[in-house]
Amino acid sequence: xxxxxxxxxxxxxxxxxxxxxxxxxxxxxxxxxxxxxxxxxxxxxxxxxxxxxxxxxxxxxxxxxxxxxxxxxxxxxxxxxxxxxxxxxxxxxxxxxxxxxxxxxxxxxxxxxxxxxxxxxxxxxxxxxxxxxxxxxxxxxxxxxxxxxxxxxxxxxxxxxxxxxxxxxxxxxxxxxxxxxxxxxxxxxxxxxxxxxxxxxxxxxxxxxxxxxxxxxxxxxxxxxxxxxxxxxxxxxxxxxxxxxxxxxxxxxxxxxxxxxxxxxxxxxxxxxxxxxxxxxxxxxxxxxxxxxxxxxxxxxxxxxxxxxxxxxxxxxxxxxxxxxxxxxxxxxxxxxxxxxxxxxxxxxxxxxxxxxxxxxxxxxxxxxxxxxxxxxxxxxxxxxxxxxxxxxxxxxxxxxxxxxxxxxxxxxxxxxxxxxxxxxxxxxxxxxxxxxxxxxxxxxxxxxxxxxxxxxxxxxxxxxxxxxxxxxxxxxxxxxxxxxxx
Numbered sequence: 242x243x244x245x246x247x248x249x250x251x252x253x254x255x256x257x258x259x260x261x262x263x264x265x266x267x268x269x270x271x272x273x274x275x276x277x278x279x280x281x282x283x284x285x286x287x288x289x290x291x292x293x294x295x296x297x298x299x300x301x302x303x304x305x306x307x308x309x310x311x312x313x314x315x316x317x318x319x320x321x322x323x324x325x326x327x328x329x330x331x332x333x334x335x336x337x338x339x340x341x342x343x344x345x346x347x348x349x350x351x352x353x354x355x356x357x358x359x360x361x362x363x364x365x366x367x368x369x370x371x372x373x374x375x376x377x378x379x380x381x382x383x384x385x386x387x388x389x390x391x392x393x394x395x396x397x398x399x400x401x402x403x404x405x406x407x408x409x410x411x412x413x414x415x416x417x418x419x420x421x422x423x424x425x426x427x428x429x430x431x432x433x434x435x436x437x438x439x440x441x442x443x444x445x446x447x448x449x450x451x452x453x454x455x456x457x458x459x460x461x462x463x464x465x466x467x468x469x470x471x472x473x474x475x476x477x478x479x480x481x482x483x484x485x486x487x488x489x490x491x492x493x494x495x496x497x498x499x500x501x502x503x504x505x506x507x508x509x510x511x512x513x514x515x516x517x518x519x520x521x522x523x524x525x526x527x528x529x530x531x532x533x534x535x536x537x538x539x540x541x542x543x544x545x546x547x548x549x550x551x552x553x554x555x556x557x558x559x560x561x562x563x564x565x566x567x568x569x570x571x572x573x574x575x576x577x578x579x580x581x582x583x584x585x586x587x588x589x590x591x592x593x594x595x596x597x598x599x600x601x602x603x604x605x606x607x608x609x610x611x612x613x614x615x616x617x618x619x620x621x622x623x624x625x626x627x628x629x630x631x632x633x634x635x636x637x638x639x640x641x642x643x644x645x646x647x648x649x650x651x652x653x654x655x656x657x658x659x660x661x662x663x664x665x666x667x668x669x670x671x672x673x674x675x676x677x678x679x680x681x682x683x684x685x686x687x688x689x690x691x692x693x694x695x696x697x698x699x700x701x702x703x704x705x706x707x708x709x710x711x712x713x714x715x716x717x718x719x720x721x722x723x724x725x726x727x728x
Contacts, residue, residue, distance in 0.1 A: 245334045245338065245562070246280050246338075248281065248282060248283045249272070249282050249283045249426050249429070250283075251283050251284065251285050251286065251429070252429055252432075252433075253286060253449075254287075254288075254291045254294075254295065254446075254447055254448045254449060255429075255432035255435070255436070255445070255446060255447040256291065256294050256295050256298050256443075256446050256447075256448075257294075257298040257302075257442050257443050257446070258436070258440070258441075258442035258443065260432070260436075261291075262286060263286060263287075263288030263290065263291050264288075265288055265290060266286045266287070266288055267287060267288050267289050267290075267450075267454065268286070268287055268450075268451075268454070269284040269285060269286050269287070270284070270285040270287060270422050270425050270449060270450070270451070271283075271284050271285075272284070272285060272339060272425055272426055274338045274339070274341065274608070275339075275340065275341040275423075275569075275570045275571065275572050275573060275608050275609045276337075276341035276560050276561050276569055276570045276603075276606055276608040276609075276610075277560060277606040277607060277608050278607050278608060279607065280338060282338060282339065282426050283426070285425040285426075285429075285449050286449070287448070287449045287450035287451070287454070287455055288450075288455075289450070289454055289455055289458055291448045291450075291455070292417075292448055292455055292458040292459050292462060293462070295417045295446040295447075295448050295459075296388060296390075296417055296446075296459075296462050296464040296465065297464065298442070298443040298446055299388040299415040299416065299417050299443055299444075299446050299464070300387075300388055300415070300443075300464055301442075301443045302415045302440075302441055302442055302443020302444040302445075302446075303385070303387055303388055303413075303414060303415035303443070303444070305441040305443075305444070306385075306410075306413060306414075306415055306440070306441055306444045307384075307385045307413040307414075309413070309441070311366055311369060311411070311413075314410060314411050314413065315362050315366060315411065317410070317438045317439070317440055318358060318361070318362065318407050318410060318411055318438070319358075319362060320437060320438040320439070321358065321403075321407065321434050321435060321437070321438050322355055322358040322359065322362070324434040324437045324438075325351065325354060325355050325358070325403070325434060326355055328430075328434070329348070329351045329352070329355075330348075331430070332347075332351045332354075332399055332427070332430055333347040333348040333350075333351050334347070335426050335427050335430055336350060336351070336398060336399060336424075336427060337561040337562060337569075338426070338561075339395070339398065339423065339424045339425075339426055339427055340395060340396070340398065340423070340424065340524075340561075340569070340572060341525075341561050341569035341570040341571075341572070341608060341609070342524055342525075342561055342569045343561050343563075343566045343567065343568075343569055344561055344562055344564075345564075346523070346524065347561070350397060350399055350400050351399060353400050354399045354400045354403040354404075357400060357403055357404045357407070357694055358403060358407050360694050360695060360712055361404075361407055361408055361411055361712055361715070362411075364695065364712060365408065365411065365712040365715050366411065366715075368383075368712065368713070368715045368716055369383045369411075369412060369715055369719060371383070378725070378726040378727075379723065379724065379725050379726070380723070380724050381721050381722065381723045381724070382721070382722055382724070383412070383715075383716075383719035383720070383721055383722075384413070384719060384720050384721075384722050385412050385413030385414040385718070385719060385720075386412075386414055386466045386467040386491060386718055386719065386720055387414060387415070387466030387467065388414065388415050388416075388417065388464055388465055388466050388467075389409040389414045389415070389416050389417070389465070389466065389467045389468070389469065389718060390417050390419070390459050390460060390462070390465045390467070390468045390469070391405045391406055391409065391416055391417070391418045391419070391469045392419050392452070392456055392459070392460070392468075392469070392470045392471065392472065393405065393418070393419070393420060393421060393428075393471050393472075394421050394471050394472045394529070395421035395423035395424045395527075395572055396524060396527045396528050396529065396572075397528070398420065398421060398423075398424035398427040398428070399427055399430075399431070401471050402418055402420065402428065402431050403431065404694070404714070405469050405471070405714065406418055406431070406435075406445065408712070408714040408715050408718055409467075409469075409714075409718050410440075410444065410445065411715065412715050412718040412719045413719075414466075414467070414718055415443060415444050415445070415446070416444070416445050416446065417446045417447070417448060417459060417465075418431065418432075418445070418446070418447045418448075419447070419448050419449070419450065419455060419456055419459055420447070420449065422449075422450070422451045422452065423572050423573065425449050428447060428449065429447070429449075431447070432445070432447040452472075452476060457483065460480050460483060460484060461483050461484060463487075465490065466490075466491075467490070467491045467492070467493075467717075467718060468480075468484075468490060468491070468492040468493070469492075469493045469495075469714075470492065470493070470494050470495065471495040471496075471497075471529070472495075472496065473496065473630075474496040474498060474630070474656075474703045477494040477496050477706075480492070480494075481494075491717065492706070493705075493706065493708040493710075493714075493717055494705055494706045494708075495529070495700070495704075495705055495710060496529070496656075496658075496700065496703060496704050496705060497528075497529020497530060497630070497656070497658050497700065497704055498529070498533075498630045498655070498656025498658060498700070498702070498703055498704050499526075499529070499530070499531050499532065499533030499534070499630050499631060499656055499658070499689075500520070500530045500531065500532050500533065500656075500657075500658055500659035500660055500661065500682075500689030500690075501532065501533065501534040501535070501536065501651055501654055501657070501659075501660050501661070501680075501689070502516075502517050502520065502532050502534070502535045502536070502660070502661040502662075502663065502688075502689065503535075503536045503644075503647050503648070503651055503660065503661065503662050503663070503664075503674075503678070504517075504535060504536070504537045504538065504541065504545060504663045505538055505644050505647065505662070505663065505664040505665070505668065505674070506538045506540040506541045507541075507664070507665040507668060508541075508663040508664050508665055508686070509663070509665075509686070510541060510544065510545060510548065511548075512663070512686060513545065513663035513686075514545065514548045514549050514552055515552070516661060516663070516686075516687055516688035517532055517535055517549060517636075517661070517688065518549065518552045518553055518556070519688055519690070520532035520661065520688035520689045520690050521533070521553075521613070521634065521636045522553065522556055522567070522568050522613050522634045522636075523567075523568070523690060524568075524569075525568050525569055525570065525571055525611070525633055525634050526613075526631075526632075526633045526634035526635060526636075527571065527572065527633060528690060529658065530658055530659040530682075530689050530690050530692065531689065531690065532636065532661065532688065532689045532690075533630065533631040533635065533636065533637065533656075534627075534631070534636070534637045534638075534639065534654065535549075535636065535637070535638050535639070536639045536641055536647045536650055536651055537638060537639065537640060537641070537647075538640075538641055538642070538643055538644065538647060539640050539641065539642055542640045546595065546615075546617070546638060549615070549636075549638075550595050550596060550615060553596060553613045553615060553636075554596065554613075556568050556613060558601050558603070558610060558612070558613075559603050559606075559610075560603060560605075560606045560608070568613070568634065569608075569610075570608040570609040570610045570611070571609045571610075571611060571633050572609070573609060574609055576609070576632065576633065577600070577609045577611055577633070579632050579633075580598055580611055580614075580632045580633035580634075580635065581598045581599070581600070581611075583598070583631065583632050583635060584597060584598030584614050584616070584635065585598075587616045587618070587626060587637070588616070590623060590624045590626075591619065591622070591623060592616050592617060592618045592619055592626075593616065593617040593619070594614075594615075594616055595615040595616060595617055595638070596612065596613055596614050596615040597612075597614060598611065598612065598614040598633075598635065599611065599612045599614075600612070611633060611634065612634075613634040613636070614633075614634060614635045614636065615635075615636045615638065616635070616636070616637050616638065617638045617640070618637050618638060618639055620639050620650070625639075627650075627653055627654050627655065628655045629655070630656060644664075644668075644670060644674055648674060648677040648678055651678060651679075651680075652677070652678070652679045654702065655702045655703045656700075656702050656703050656704050657679060657680045657681060657700065657701040657702045657704060658680070658681045658682065658700035658701070658704035658705070659680065659681060659682040659684065659689040659690075659692065659698075659700075660678055660680035660682070660683050660684070660689065661684045661685075661686075661687060661688055661689050662674060662675070662678065662683060662684070662685050662686070663686055664685070664686070666686070679701055680701060681698045681699050681700040681701050681704060681705070682696075682698040693711070694710075694711040694712055695711065695712060696711060697709035697710070697711055697712075697713040698710065698711065
């Protein structure tokens with residue numbers, strides 16, 4: 242697998258049904274494998290002026306696409322799904338090269354992307370069915386919003402744009418996609434698969450670039466009719482400030498911020514430890530629903546932490562194309578520095594390092610590798626670190642007296658997108674625990690990274706702005722319009 246180091250053909254932006262290289266280039270994204278900096282995928286040019294062209298073309302394309310029937314839209318998106326299926330290994334290799342995640346995990350993301358499209362086609366379209374009241378000669382139809390701007394992160398560079406873009410297109414909208422600056426090649430691959438669908442010109446468009454330049458111009462473009470942003474909370478707040486004078490713009494912010502686990506005495510300790518380790522350190526802790534905090538009752542705190550640390554230090558950290566690797570590198574050197582700085586800040590506040598944040602050297606591969614970190618936070622005596630997102634493979638542990646204190650502390654967390662509750666299924670207070678936990682998604686005796694796109698969920702606190710994801714995106718990307726006819 243390590244032989245996949247060829248430089249890619251950089252096609253440029255995808256606008257009006259063709260790949261175009263801008264006449265005026267404002268800069269380049271240098272695609273580098275974070276697991277081996279000697280593996281350079283290429284230099285991807287970008288231009289701020291491409292945003293105007295892409296949105297203008299999307300406005301024209303949307304006029305044609307909204308008139309296409311839902312059945313024919315589904316046929317086009319099915320072609321995208323079939324192309325993904327055909328080029329599974331190509332995308333898995335691209336994902337590993339651009340993010341550093343292990344090849345087995347990259348393959349899982351490709352399969353999950355294919356299943357997401359299947360779900361939209363099999364169940365999502367039902368959400369767009371009109372409601373007809375024949376006795377009153379009245380009906381309600383779901384109509385597309387128009388031009389949808391989609392900005393996606395690097396941690397799931399294929400799954401998130403696939404879900405968001407396919408949902409927007411199925412609802413009858415046109416799309417302008419901006420991939421993460423860390424994963425331009427996967428973004429280009431998405432455009433290549435869309436090109437195979439033979440969509441009307443302007444229906445799907447892609448612009449490369451940084452968030453501060455191209456991204457800023459896209460989110461503030463007056464031609465947008467809706468916006469989907471997946472990424473950091475601070476960036477979401479910057480977008481809200483930049484679009485303050487457009488309160489009518491429908492915007493969906495998916496900020497994640499990491500999930501939490503609540504471990505109650507009497508639970509299956511072995512399972513709780515396994516699920517917590519996987520949830521904390523898979524994708525090097527860079528998923529939006531990775532486990533960032535664990536709240537543990539004092540009766541099992543010591544044995545749980547001992548087993549957790551023992552499992553963490555045995556994790557296989559290494560190059561993504563090595564078959565034994567469980568945890569790859571962080572996405573950049575800047576993020577690695579932030580990870581170590583966060584660990585120092587936790588210790589400086591008087592909390593206890595169990596596993597300290599540190600770099601890891603991997604033979605023959607110069608990348609952004611780190612050790613898994615773990616800290617016991619003495620939250621009752623000072624700064625509890627409950628308002629931020631622990632970066633990378635950082636895990637914060639909290640000791641509480643009982644389940645009531647555990648749920649109370651959990652509900653103070655600023656990010657509550659996903660919560661794991663590890664508890665004896667026969668616990669007499671289980672129903673009350675479930676009722677009290679305020680979270681977007683509750684997984685009982687399973688990790689935070691398990692989710693179903695079939696079920697709508699809304700991240701609480703700073704994890705979102707209250708809009709559901711999954712196949713319910715189709716409702717956000719449509720507007721119901723009622724029609725009354727005088728007989």
